[in-house]
Amino acid sequence: MNVSIIGAGVAGLCCASELVDRGISVTVIERSASLGESACSWFAGGMLAPYCESESAEPAVVELSTHSIDWWDRHVSSVCRNGSLVVSAARDQRELRRFARLTREHEQLDGAALGELEPALEGRFEQGLYFPTEAHLDPRGALAELVEHVRAQGGNVRFGEEVTATELLESSDTDLVIDCRGYSARVELNSLRGVKGEMLVLKSDDLALSRPVRLLHPRHPIYLVPRGDGVFMLGATMIENNERNRISTRSMLELLSSVYALHPGFGEAEILETGVDVRPAFPDNLPAVQRRGNIYYLNGLYRHGFLLGPAMAMRIADEITGEQMQSGEIARCG
Ligand SMILES: Cc1cc2nc3c(=O)[nH]c(=O)nc-3n(C[C@H](O)[C@H](O)[C@H](O)COP(=O)(O)OP(=O)(O)OC[C@H]3O[C@@H](n4cnc5c(N)ncnc54)[C@H](O)[C@@H]3O)c2cc1C
Incomplete structure (x- = not known):
């Protein structure tokens, strides 16, 4: 199966890393000429702080972040577990x-x-x-390391190409698209x-x-x-x-x-x-995965892209490898 991912922010790169780890062929396509140029992820603090976040976040944020710090530790070198x-x-x-x-x-x-x-x-x-038990990382270094990881595992990361999911499905050997365009996906995701x-x-x-x-x-x-x-x-x-x-x-x-x-x-x-x-x-400030035909939309990471990116990527990878999610279904993170 060939999966194309639109967007090299934290959502797209977590998905790509998780999928190459499971032996799936992945291509990430990013519109900017270089990493982070037009990604919200570039400006993040990189805090992996589920308990502090629970001051204002839903309990689901803590639940979903259970494996996040370990996931980052397996993929990048800058995780600092100093609380x-x-x-x-x-x-x-x-x-x-x-x-x-x-x-x-x-x-x-x-x-x-x-x-x-x-x-x-x-x-x-x-x-x-x-x-x-909380941690933090350098988000810019972490994104760069994920790109390296995807490439080292045989995946492809391309910069400087603005694409749509429909174009990809029509014109290449893409079987599935994961749309990780962040805020740019608001045209399709009305409540974003x-x-x-x-x-x-x-x-x-x-x-x-x-x-x-x-x-x-x-x-x-x-x-x-x-x-x-x-x-x-x-x-x-x-x-x-x-x-x-x-x-x-x-x-x-x-x-x-x-x-x-x-x-x-x-x-x-x-x-x-x-x-x-x-x-x-999204209105509830929780991330969601939505499937429409051969397109998965991962979005709504709000202030938790680094904290919850790994969990949402694992969820999509489970769906793709197990093909469990029916078209149209929305997987809330809770
Ligand atoms: C100031 C600030 C501090 C933050 N601090 C933290 C923190 O400490 N911890 C934490 O977990 N989260 C934090 N966040 C939240 C986090 O940054 C976001 O949740 C996260 O960046 C969202 O990631 P994303 O991949 O969905 O979107 P983005 O990072 O915006 O990535 C989307 C990518 O898609 C690309 N793209 C768009 N359209 C196309 C197209 N048609 N073709 C190709 N590419 C396209 C864009 O260029 C972009 O690179 C912070 C956010 C801000 C603003």
């Missing part, structure tokens, strides 16, 4: 208590324990939550919407963190994900609109003032990059 940390300013302790109530698998830390875990934050916060996310990449030679840190705030919560060599991803806004290419002054101000509150040392950091894209989301 994650959640803190809040003394005046926002209610936020921390609320977060603790809504999540599980965490340990309560006092200021001293927090400082031991992250010396850069010593003396800055009186309390925190530590989620020891975009949730704008803005981020920055910072560099500080003076500050080091070993794990993602979330700073809770009633209006401007942020997270900071270490990428090594003094580089950090600072994210992210969550705005209900479809604008893909403009970071607003207000968003930048809010992100930067929050990171300054996390540690004033970030006031001296260099801004290496700003980034914007929209997270593709």
Whole structure:
């Protein structure tokens, strides 16, 4: 069987990797000339943090992410299993208590324990939550490694070609198409919407963190994900609109003032990059696979593309190898 996958974002590359692992012939076709040029996945923090996410996500997100960290560990080299940390300013302790109530698998830390875990934050916060089983990765490096993996297993990844599923099924030896176009598939997937996310990449030679840190705030919560060599991803806004290419002054101000509150040392950091894209989301904010004839649509990964990509890819691979899903059926992730 020959499977063509449209889109080399995290959804397409997870599917391709899972299918080549099972001996299926795969071709990934990406419209951009290079990896990440027009993919939401390029701007992700790379947090694999199911328990922190359960503060606002459905229980299905935690259930589906069970094998995610191990899956990434088998496929890429940048997985860091140092857990994650959640803190809040003394005046926002209610936020921390609320977060603790809504999540599980965490340990309560006092200021001293927090400082031991992250010396850069010593003396800055009186309390925190530590989620020891969570992990993070470098999303850009991870996508590149998946491309290498697919090619090494005999799959094909082509860049610079914009295609439709119908064209592929009509004109080549493609038996099945998996449509992983992210937000670009909204024309066919009517209920898909975009949730704008803005981020920055910072560099500080003076500050080091070993794990993602979330700073809770009633209006401007942020997270900071270490990428090594003094580089950090600072994210992210969550705005209900479809604008893909403009970071607003207000968003930048809010992100930067929050990171300054996390540690004033970030006031001296260099801004290496700003980034914007929209997270593709269905109304329930859960991913879904839909089959229409010989086309599978995987979409709606919302803010969980790296966290849930492996589970959704395994689900599609199960369907394809077992041919269980009937045309038209929608597999919700729950
Ligand atoms: C600021 C920010 C931070 C985030 N942080 C995290 C995080 O920490 N952890 C996490 O799990 N998730 C995170 N996410 C969410 C995650 O990035 C998304 O869920 C994920 O990127 C969606 O992946 P996708 O493959 O569906 O879409 P995309 O990454 O957008 O990929 C779709 C690809 O399809 C290509 N394409 C479109 N049309 C065609 C065509 N006709 N022919 C060929 N190619 C085509 C596009 O060029 C693109 O490369 C974050 C998102 C944002 C914006």
